[in-house]
Every structure is written in structure tokens, then in C-alpha cells.
Amino acid sequence: MxxxxxxxxxxxxxxxxxxxxxxxxxxxxxxxxxxxxxxxxxxxxxxxxxxxxxxxxxxxxxxxxxxxxxxxxxxxxxxxxxxxxxxxxxxxxxxxxxxxxxxxxxxxxxxxxxxxxxxxxVPRVPAQAKRVAPRVHQLHTADYRSASQLPDGAVLVVGGGQSGCQIAEDLSLAGRTVYLSTSRVGRIPWLYRGRESLVWLVDCGFWDQSPHDLPDPADMELTIPLLAGGRSLDLRILSGLGVRLVGRFISADGETIGFEGSPSAYAAQADEAWARLRNLVDHHIEEQGIVAPDPATERRPSGPVQDPDTATLDLRAADVTTLIWSTGFTxxxxxxxxxxxxxxxxxxxxxxxxxxxxxxxxxxxxxxxxxxxxxxxxxxxxxxxxxxxxxxxxx
Structure with a gap:
């Protein structure tokens, strides 16, 4: 069975x-x-x-x-x-x-x-969701389909992993004002040295690593680095689209949402995560004598990531009418x-x-x-x- x-x-x-x-x-x-x-x-x-x-x-x-x-x-x-x-x-x-x-x-x-x-x-939503102002429409990633299903107004997306960033991109491209609650997540460009980065990592043995191969078992809990099917996606790209980046969600109290952490620091950490994977790919290319474009030709995300002025967001003042919980599944x-x-x-x-x-x-x-x-x-x-x-x- x-x-x-x-x-x-x-x-x-x-x-x-x-x-x-x-x-x-x-x-x-x-x-x-x-x-x-x-x-x-x-x-x-x-x-x-x-x-x-x-x-x-x-x-x-x-x-x-x-x-x-x-x-x-x-x-x-x-x-x-x-x-x-x-x-x-x-x-x-x-x-x-x-x-x-x-x-x-x-x-x-x-x-x-x-x-x-x-x-x-099974959608996972933090208990703090019950403390958000009742006027704010709340839904989980599992229930999101497109911007057209949401009431007019700005949207706060909580969760800086794959789903949160891709939904923030989707909403931004639909013309919505979007706030994205970020977190510490790596990034992978879609293409690197002439091939999909994920395919290079197949050849490097990255995807075949067993739990016993990891230096720290806690690494199994890390979120898969950011990208999207057929294109690169990261905090700098989202910022360039006009998405307003805030820190990691920690609290809700009516119209006030509290955050901690720094989007600019998260972006720098994402760059460091890709640098480690890039070195793995570069070493494999050199070791196997593979002819590939020079790494200097890599198209890197550009533009600064600005930290917000405060660690809170006033939902009413920001005209936020929808909160999407991209907080994972169990x-x-x-x-x-x-x-x-x-x-x-x-x-x-x-x-x-x-x-x-x-x-x-x-x-x-x-x-x-x-x-x-x-x-x-x-x-x-x-x-x-x-x-x-x-x-x-x-x-």
C-alpha cells in the first residue's frame, strides 16, 4: 500500500x-x-x-x-x-x-x-496571527493564487523563503505595494558559467550529500537558497522591483507589526552563501578540466538593500489590507x-x-x-x- x-x-x-x-x-x-x-x-x-x-x-x-x-x-x-x-x-x-x-x-x-x-x-501559521487587527485580510501561502483575489491596498508578506519572495515578486509585478518580512536565506543565481547553477551542483555532488556528510546536523534545517524557476531571485532584485524590505517578523499587536534583524545584513549573508556554493562549482570545473565561461561574466544582482527606519510597521498608516503568511508547512x-x-x-x-x-x-x-x-x-x-x-x- x-x-x-x-x-x-x-x-x-x-x-x-x-x-x-x-x-x-x-x-x-x-x-x-x-x-x-x-x-x-x-x-x-x-x-x-x-x-x-x-x-x-x-x-x-x-x-x-x-x-x-x-x-x-x-x-x-x-x-x-x-x-x-x-x-x-x-x-x-x-x-x-x-x-x-x-x-x-x-x-x-x-x-x-x-x-x-x-x-x-499542512499550513503553519504563528499564534501571533490572532493578534493582527481584524480588518486585515489574512491568508497562508497555500491559499494565495494571484493579486486579483486580494482586496485593494498594500500587502505584507511574512516569510523570506522561496514562497514568500516569489509571491512578493508576483504581487509587485501586478502593481501592488508590497512589504516583505525577510530572514536569513541564501541565494543561487539561475545561471552560472553557462549552465543552470542547480545542475552544476548536481555534478558537484551537492544534492547527494547525506545527513552524515554535513559538518553540523542543524544544517538540515536551513531553508533552500533563493531562486525561482527559470530566473534568479533575491533581496536585491526584489528591492529593485520596489518591494519594501523589513526585518524578520517577531510580533503583532493590532495595527502594529514588530520586526528584528537587518534586510541589508540578510542580503550580505545570502551573497556569502552563494560564494561558498560558487567556490564548490569553480573547483569542480577546474578539477574536471571543463571548458566553461569565465566566472567574471556572472551577472550579479545590483543595487543596495535599504534597512527600514524603524523596527515596526503601522499597517493602517501603510495602507496594508492583506497579510500573507509564507511561514511554511508541516x-x-x-x-x-x-x-x-x-x-x-x-x-x-x-x-x-x-x-x-x-x-x-x-x-x-x-x-x-x-x-x-x-x-x-x-x-x-x-x-x-x-x-x-x-x-x-x-x-
Whole structure:
């Protein structure tokens, strides 16, 4: 049984089908539901086609894929696989030699279980949201589609990661006045020395780093450096578009929002993060004797990043009518009645293997390597899971 018909779950299903393992994929809504219901209209994948193995887009590779293209490609894949949509799993319990899987349509049994339901599909909003003035329209990234759905007026976007910066860009290009609450996040230019920077990092082994390769385990909690599908995006670019940068959100009190930290310092830290990755790429090019354009030709973001005069923002004075929380997602596996969590409440795993025999995870961040939570890593993790499933079924 595979729970979840997103890109990761379908990758496991394809691999199971290839080796002839009877299985069923259960999906609570439609195939690729997170892509359908939690992405804005102009969204594109951050990774180029060459890194999107799970999409099976064909030989005519394009640079990037839009939200709707991702949904269409995954839905087409699912047609050839044993996927049952609109069948939420309400409970999983252990039984001798397998699992009891409860759904509204009845109970099923399975010898093995792959959890592909995701850990980034439940919106996370800080408790301080309740302290914002009631007149301000609030929504999460998951509910944002375009500027046209919002009331007239300025918009405050809280969250300086991928979603927050891309939504700030989207709103600014639509002519809105935008305030962006920033944070410490690296940056990666889309192109460097003639290729996509992310592809260079594939060749450098960056995406294949395992948790054990990191000098500090806390590095697994770092936000993926900023970029956007097909283009560079960072604080300097946003500032050049007219986005008004403020510090990291810390408090709300009616019409007053408090911040800390310095946008200019965050921009400098982002430059330092790219410098470290750039050195990795440059070393690889030199070591392998690759002919590539000179690094001096890199197009660097220009323009200063100004710090605000105060550490607070008066929403009414700034005519802010909407606040978008780009504060990330969490997951919910409470319906799995198995001891999956460790003493600290975190999900335990050894690679893709859960701490209960016959259970595996796929599509979650940092399962086996840095790429486990993105398209580039789904198929490889799926193949390792299927190998383990075959071993378990032979026992």
C-alpha cells in the first residue's frame, strides 16, 4: 500500500509495477493534490527539467515547468498505475504480517506500507496571527493564487523563503505595494558559467550529500537558497522591483507589526552563501578540466538593500489590507497508529526506513540525501524502497 499520489508516491508505484509487485496507491483527493490546491497561478518548479526525473516529461526537455504542467504530467502517469483517488486513509494499525488500512469505503490489508503523504502540506501559521487587527485580510501561502483575489491596498508578506519572495515578486509585478518580512536565506543565481547553477551542483555532488556528510546536523534545517524557476531571485532584485524590505517578523499587536534583524545584513549573508556554493562549482570545473565561461561574466544582482527606519510597521498608516503568511508547512501522520516518533517528537527513520518493520517513507526531506524532498531524489529513493519491499515480501 502506498499512501499519497503525489510525485513521490507515483515514483514508488512505477517502480513496484516494473518488478510486478501487486499494490494500491490511495489518495485522499486528486492526483497531485498539493500541486493543485496549494500553489499560486504563476508558480513554476524551481528545478530545471533535467532534474525532474519523476515527471517523465519526454526527450523534448524544457527549462522549467508550470504548476499546471506538473499536475497534467503526474495525472497522465497515474492513469497507468493502480491509483484510487478520493480515498483518504483514516487509520493505519498493525496486524500480524501486515497492516490494517481504514478508509471511508472500507478496510484494506497490506503486507507493506509506504507513506508518501508528505510532511509539507499542512499550513503553519504563528499564534501571533490572532493578534493582527481584524480588518486585515489574512491568508497562508497555500491559499494565495494571484493579486486579483486580494482586496485593494498594500500587502505584507511574512516569510523570506522561496514562497514568500516569489509571491512578493508576483504581487509587485501586478502593481501592488508590497512589504516583505525577510530572514536569513541564501541565494543561487539561475545561471552560472553557462549552465543552470542547480545542475552544476548536481555534478558537484551537492544534492547527494547525506545527513552524515554535513559538518553540523542543524544544517538540515536551513531553508533552500533563493531562486525561482527559470530566473534568479533575491533581496536585491526584489528591492529593485520596489518591494519594501523589513526585518524578520517577531510580533503583532493590532495595527502594529514588530520586526528584528537587518534586510541589508540578510542580503550580505545570502551573497556569502552563494560564494561558498560558487567556490564548490569553480573547483569542480577546474578539477574536471571543463571548458566553461569565465566566472567574471556572472551577472550579479545590483543595487543596495535599504534597512527600514524603524523596527515596526503601522499597517493602517501603510495602507496594508492583506497579510500573507509564507511561514511554511508541516505534516500530519497522526492517523498512523504506529510508534514513528522519537522521544523529542520528531519523525524517526534510517534512510527511508521507518522504525516499524514493513514501513517506509518517501518524499520527505533529508531521508537519504539532500535531494530526498525534491523531484530529483524521488525516483532513486523509490528504487531503494522497492528493493527493501521485495526483501520483506520474500521473508
Amino acid at each position: 502506498v499512501v499519497g499520489a503525489g510525485a513521490a508516491g507515483l515514483a514508488v508505484s512505477r517502480c513496484l509495477a516494473e518488478v510486478g509487485v501487486e499494490h494500491l496507491v490511495l489518495e485522499r483527493h486528486d492526483v497531485a493534490d498539493t500541486w493543485r490546491s496549494q500553489r499560486w497561478d504563476s508558480f513554476t518548479l524551481n528545478t530545471p527539467d533535467s532534474m525532474n526525473d519523476g515527471l517523465h516529461a519526454g526527450p523534448d526537455l524544457r527549462t522549467t515547468r508550470s504548476r499546471d504542467e506538473v499536475v497534467q504530467l503526474l495525472a497522465e502517469q497515474a492513469q497507468a498505475l493502480p491509483v484510487r483517488t478520493h480515498t483518504p486513509v483514516t487509520a493505519v494499525d498493525s496486524i500480524p504480517k501486515g497492516f490494517l488500512v481504514a478508509t471511508p469505503d472500507g478496510t484494506l490489508t497490506a503486507r507493506t506500507l509506504v507513506l508518501a503523504a508528505g510532511l509539507r502540506n 505534516g500530519d501522520l497522526s492517523w498512523v497508529h504506529l510508534p514513528l516518533l522519537g522521544p523529542t517528537g520528531r519523525l524517526e527513520h534510517d534512510g527511508c526506513t521507518a522504525p516499524w518493520p514493513g514501513v517506509w517513507y518517501v518524499g520527505f526531506p533529508w531521508l537519504t540525501r539532500r535531494c530526498s524532498g525534491i523531484f530529483y531524489g524521488f525516483s532513486r529513493d523509490a528504487r531503494s524502497i522497492v528493493h527493501a519491499v521485495l526483501h520483506e515480501l520474500d521473508r
